[in-house]
Amino acid sequence: xxxxxxxxxxxxxxxxxxxxxxxxxxxxxxxxxxxxxxxxxxxxxxxxxxxxxxxxxxxxxxxxxxxxxxxxxxxxxxxxxxxxxxxxxxxxxxxxxxxxxxxxxxxxxxxxxxxxxxxxxxxxxxxxxxxxxxxxxxxxxxxxxxxxxxxxxxxxxxxxxxxxxxxxxxxxxxxxxxxxxxxxxxxxxxxxxxxxxxxxxxxxx
Amino acid sequence: xxxxxxxxxxxxxxxxxxxxxxxxxxxxxxxxxxxxxxxxxxxxxxxxxxxxxxxxxxxxxxxxxxxxxxxxxxxxxxxxxxxxxxxxxxxxxxxxxxxxxxxxxxxxxxxxxxxxxxxxxxxxxxxxxxxxxxxxxxxxxxxxxxxxxxxxxxxxxxxxxxxxxxxxxxxxxxxxxxxxxxxxxxxxxxxxxxxxxxxxxxxxxxxxxxxxxxxxxxxxxxxxxxxxxxxxxxxxxxxxxxxxxxxxxxxxxxxxxxxxxxxxxxxxxxxxxxxxxxxxxxxxxxxxxxxxxxxxxxxxxxxxxxxxxx
Numbered sequence: 431x432x433x434x435x436x437x438x439x440x441x442x443x444x445x446x447x448x449x450x451x452x453x454x455x456x457x458x459x460x461x462x463x464x465x466x467x468x469x470x471x472x473x474x475x476x477x478x479x480x481x482x483x484x485x486x487x488x489x490x491x492x493x494x495x496x497x498x499x500x501x502x503x504x505x506x507x508x509x510x511x512x513x514x515x516x517x518x519x520x521x522x523x524x525x526x527x528x529x530x531x532x533x534x535x536x537x538x539x540x541x542x543x544x545x546x547x548x549x550x551x552x553x554x555x556x557x558x559x560x561x562x563x564x565x566x567x568x569x570x571x572x573x574x575x576x577x578x579x580x581x582x583x584x585x586x587x588x589x590x591x592x593x594x595x596x597x598x599x600x601x602x603x604x605x606x607x608x609x610x611x612x613x614x615x616x617x618x619x620x621x622x623x624x625x626x627x628x629x630x631x632x633x634x635x
Numbered sequence: 636x637x638x639x640x641x642x643x644x645x646x647x648x649x650x651x652x653x654x655x656x657x658x659x660x661x662x663x664x665x666x667x668x669x670x671x672x673x674x675x676x677x678x679x680x681x682x683x684x685x686x687x688x689x690x691x692x693x694x695x696x697x698x699x700x701x702x703x704x705x706x707x708x709x710x711x712x713x714x715x716x717x718x719x720x721x722x723x724x725x726x727x728x729x730x731x732x733x734x735x736x737x738x739x740x741x742x743x744x745x746x747x748x749x750x751x752x753x754x755x756x757x758x759x760x761x762x763x764x765x766x767x768x769x770x771x772x773x774x775x776x777x778x779x780x781x782x783x784x785x786x787x788x789x790x791x792x793x794x795x796x797x798x799x800x801x802x803x804x805x806x807x808x809x810x811x812x813x814x815x816x817x818x819x820x821x822x823x824x825x826x827x828x829x830x831x832x833x834x835x836x837x838x839x840x841x842x843x844x845x846x847x848x849x850x851x852x853x854x855x856x857x858x859x860x861x862x863x864x865x866x867x868x869x870x871x872x873x874x875x876x877x878x879x880x881x882x883x884x885x886x887x888x889x890x891x892x893x894x895x896x897x898x899x900x901x902x903x904x905x906x907x908x909x910x911x912x913x914x915x916x917x918x919x920x921x922x923x924x925x926x927x928x929x930x931x932x933x934x935x936x937x938x939x940x941x942x943x944x945x
Contacts, residue, residue: 433772434719434752436805441751441759448762460754473805482800482840485871489800490762527762529686530712530749531679567678572692 435464439474448487448494450523453478494527494535501536501563505543507596508555517543533563550586551602555593558583558622561614568616580615582625589624640824641897642741642791642858644933645706647925648902650876652910653697656704660915665922668706668740670902671698673733674713674726686758688713688725690732699737708859708900709733709742710828716780716794717748717767734788741858741899742784743793743828746777746819766799769806769815774822781823793858794819795828798836798874812837813851826858826897832865832904835884836872845887857895862888862925863904877909879921885928892932901925901933 439461446453461474477483495518499506506514521542529535540560547553561581568579585592587603589612595602611625646667649655652675656663676694680687701707713726730742747764767773777794784792796816810818812834820827829852838845864878880903892898903921905913 433768433770433776436768437719437748437751437765438754438759440765440801441761442754444761444763444765445759464754470805473803477801480802481870482802485800485869485873486763486765488868489873494762527760528681529679529760530674530762531677534679534681570678570691570693 432465432467432470435466436470439464439466439470440477443474443478443483444487444490445526447478447483448490448522449526451519490527491522493530494522497532497535498539501532502540502543502556502559504559504593504596505540505552505556507599508552508602509543517546520546533567536560536563550605551592554583554585554589555596558585558589558593558612558614562621565614565616565621569621578615578617580613580617582611582629583614585610585612640791641826642899644899645708645740646900646934647922647929648708648900649922650710650902650904650907651698651701651707652907653694655701658910658915659918659922662915662919662922665919665926666705668708668900669701670708670710670900670904671701671739672710672712673729674711676733677729679725686723686725688729690729695733695736702737707737707739709739710795710902711742711744712764713749714744715747715749716744716784717746717773717777718750719748719776720750720752722780723750730788739788739790741791741793741826742788743795743826743859744784745797746794746816747797764797766797766801766804767815768804769810769812771807773815774818777819778823781819781825785823785825791826791858793826793828795830795861796833798830798833800840800871802841811848813848816856817851817853820853820856825856827852827856828859828861829857829891829895830861830863831884831887831891832861832863832880833874835881835887836865836874839872845883846890849887849891854891854895855897857891858897858899860888860891860895860898860901861904862901862921876904876906877912879913879917880924885924888928892928898933901929 442457442461443453446457509517521539525538537560540556543556544553547556561583565579568577571577586605588610591603612622613625613629614622647665648668648670649666651669651671676698677688677690711726713723715723745764747766749761749764751759751761753759781792781794816827835845862880862884863876864880865873865875866877903925
């Protein structure tokens with residue numbers, strides 16, 4: 431199926447350029463191995479240097495970043511301008527586009543931040559924001575599809591202080607040795623609250 | 636397109652979004668129909684390589700309620716009709732589900748592909764709609780699918796021309812975009828959703844005269860027209876619906892509206908986040924101008940309160 435191969439080649443080149451800002455030699459080799467006509471190979475070979483190809487990739491990247499900035503506001507705020515740029519680059523280069531929808535992209539990004547962040551507050555904020563998204567999604571279900579989402583997220587300072595500082599653009603509180611759990615759930619008002627001692631026992635089990 | 640298959644003219648439309656009437660202010664008075672994208676009423680989950688779309692019930696209800704106010708047409712984003720490995724079955728499923736709840740006058744999607752595979756055979760999402768080559772192989776994929784879509788809901792199916800930035804797309808027989816669109820609509824019987832802003836972008840970006848090119852288009856295939864405004868990025872005029880319609884696009888509309896015998900609707904497209912930024916006054920001015928063009932060239936003769944063919 432030559433059209434399928436042509437689409438694979440084009441999609442692969444765009445995914446590489448949009449995600450990594452370059453087309454690795456290994457990707458070029460893979461594309462050259464596809465069953466394409468000489469004309470198609472020539473067109474693809476010249477495509478990478480064209481401004482139109484770069485603009486296509488930049489638009490794809492811009493759309494993805496826009497979705498993340500919209501859906502992961504707490505985490506992007508916690509990252510700050512420089513660190514968020516670096517985190518976007520790291521994420522986009524390792525996670526190619528999987529969806530045009532805002533939530534699936536944001537869930538993958540927040541998982542990535544939670545796993546790669548070295549600062550405890552940042553990891554907690556990403557986990558918290560991810561859990562909030564899942565709780566809001568579950569709350570929108572109706573009838574037979576309705577499920578309850580509940581999760582515990584642990585902060586390294588009282589969550590109200592961490593989130594309050596974030597929302598007021600103030601320095602985050604000191605990291606403490608103690609853990610401060612919150613419950614995030616589709617079944618509670620505003621989707622979260624600090625965990626009670628009963629909740630915390632449940633989470634340990 | 637056979638004239639018998641042309642839909643009843645609707646008039647002036649706008650992209651449906653929650654609270655659209657409030658956002659448009661007086662501009663809402665110029666509307667005859669809404670254009671709804673089923674995709675934006677849905678949530679998508681992607682797990683273990685499986686893509687699943689499901690309606691958000693509140694949004695679906697709001698969209699169906701909108702149909703009690705004005706007629707609806709459907710404009711999808713996610714069909715990926717040009718994917719050689721098959722279109723997006725999940726999107727077709729939500730279209731079926733919508734149709735079970737609410738009829739629509741016609742439906743459309745983009746002449747593009749979004750889904751392909753990696754060299755290892757895994758699904759690969761391109762992240763932006765990509766153009767089809769202007770080839771026989773592309774027609775072999777598109778024509779039977781367009782026919783199937785035409786028959787599926789017993790209302791016209793339209794394909795929308797794309798803004799693309801990739802130069803010198805592969806072609807057969809020296810076909811350019813217009814020649815390819817003519818072949819596609821002639822062979823499939825599907826209609827054309829002619830996005831004048833997209834075509835204007837291509838003309839500006841690749842340096843050709845849009846009006847001269849459109850003189851070669853089978854104008855009887857044009858069922859709907861899209862208008863929009865966008866921004867320049869790195870020397871390219873881009874397809875982003877955030878601004879007023881540029882003057883050259885209005886001029887093309889003035890030329891084409893009286894010459895497209897089956898034109899049934901003109902839609903001004905604005906992205907939801909841009910609606911408050913443009914504001915009701917600007918949106919009203921734009922819609923009033925669309926209304927003037929429609930009334931001047933396209934308003935059907937009303938007979939007994941129903942539309943009659945022009």
